[in-house]
Amino acid sequence: MRAFEATQIFFNAAADHLSIEPSLRETLLMPSREVQVQVTIERDDGSLGNYVGFRVQHNNSRGPMKGGLRYHPQVDLDEVRALASLMTWKTAVVDLPYGGAKGGIGVDPSKMSKREIERLTRAFVDQIHDIVGPDTDIPAPDMGTDHQVMSWFRNQWEKYHGFNPAVITGKPVEEYGARGREEATGRGVGALTVKLTKRLGLKPEAAKTAIQGFGNVGTHAAKFLQEAQFPIIAVSDLTGTYYDPNGLNISEVLRHKLNHPKGLLEGYPHCDCLPVDALMSLPDVKVLIPAALGGVITAKNVDGIQASIIVEAANGPIDPEADAVLQKKGVTILPDILANAGGVTVSYFEWVQNRQHYRWTLDRVRQELDHTMSEAFEHVWQTAQQNNVSLRIAAYMIGIKRVRRAAELAGLAS
Structure with missing residues (x-):
């Protein structure tokens, strides 16, 4: 399935709950x-x-x-x-x-x-x-x-x-960039994973976590979750899945990655090395965090997934067919449009600082990020409970309603 087609399916599912007429749907969907x-x-x-x-x-x-x-x-x-x-x-x-x-x-x-x-x-x-x-x-x-x-x-x-x-965000700190921008997406993923597991009654020490993709987002999410006492039992990159059922030492893994000439996990010695796709079906994983490319969970591999919680650190990692299967299995999915929004949130803070010609401290950036992400999570959670829908549909409903309202106020929709 093509990526835009998958996005349309999720959009239309939320638009059905909002009773949005076809002509307005086309207006909101069309670039x-x-x-x-x-x-x-x-x-x-x-x-x-x-x-x-x-x-x-x-x-x-x-x-x-x-x-x-x-x-x-x-x-x-x-x-x-x-x-x-x-x-x-x-x-x-x-x-x-x-x-x-x-x-x-x-x-x-x-x-x-x-x-x-x-x-x-x-x-x-x-x-x-x-x-x-x-x-x-x-x-x-x-x-x-x-x-x-x-x-x-x-x-x-x-x-x-x-x-x-x-004109652009994510710049070096020395050139008007924001402190905390590099860690922002991963930090947001970690913070919302903590909030979600707490809502579901899962204690950190029982929330065995696997992270697929160990780039910028995956590494920062892993660091945040390790500090929150989550056992990170598996991480992967293109060289394989690195697995320890008792929990990896993320600080050691990061040192190995930093010392590798290509920044890879290849050769990390203190765990089992499994095939790349083994991470998705590990039996003792409670929290699965896809943090690489989109479209990695499909009808072909969804039946092997054992996790009861999936946090979408990547954009579009689950296709609609697989999403439907996971919903039937009772898997709780924190959708990408909420879970990985930390990056664009701190990009907004950077843009604001550039416009004001004023620089925030790292503590302020983190405080504002945590507040923004927490507020959004609570709104999505309450919307899902009130409408008896998944967190994904709830997030889309909130986003669509806000965009539709702005378009109506501007006279672009009615």
Whole structure:
């Protein structure tokens, strides 16, 4: 199933509960703008590299559009379109004054030099600089990009439009970035996992957790949960699943990852190494956190999942068919549009600081993040209880209602 089709299914399920008529559904689902560009650069060996870049701007009813910039071989228009729509509902669920957007380039950055990635970023900015900006569409890091890419993006954009660091978020702290931005998504995932398990009556020491994907989000979520006394019994990356039924020493795992030349878990000695896909079906896992690519839980592997709680740290990790199976099994799923909203929340804080020319402390960033995420969680939880729906449908209902209300107030819908 295509990514945007899956998003539409979840949207329509929530829209049914809100009795939204078909014409308004089409208005809310249809992206405002889709841009596809050819990005050509000179490779280090003198050859030309040709890549396809995308920027989809979904909805600006609630404010400037906001969304990450992804460098990955699987990036295509359908994926970017789906992720842009998810950003619209995500920013609305946590009540940020933003709409949704997303961008990306179909490229494998692991096969490029640093200078090639810089040239690629600047060439992409040359193509889209006139449709992004601090009052229209504000990019941020995503899979395959980081604070360095954001710095190059900002520098190239400012060559056309002049100084304005609010054009992009996720920048280095030394260049108007926000303290705590790098940890934000993982911290939010960890904090809401703690809140959810507490609501369900599961004590931390009994909440054996597995994290699929040990990149930026997975590592920060693992650190937060270990401090909260959650046993992290398995983590995985592309090299395998690293499993200890008594709980991994996350500090040791992180040291190994930092010392690995490619930042991988490969060769970690203090546990069992299993195949990559083994993590999904480990029998003693209570909390499963998919924190990598979307579409990893499907009809093909859903029957093997033993976890009773799934926290979607990745975007769209569960397809609708698998979601239906999990709901029937009684699995509680914390949806992506709430669970991983910590990143865009701190991006908003960074944008606010840039506009005010004032920097917050790390303690204030964390305090504001925890407050925002906690408030959103409570609203979603209460909506789910009151309407007897899943947390996913409740989150979509909140997001859709807020976007619809903004559109109505602006005279764009009735």
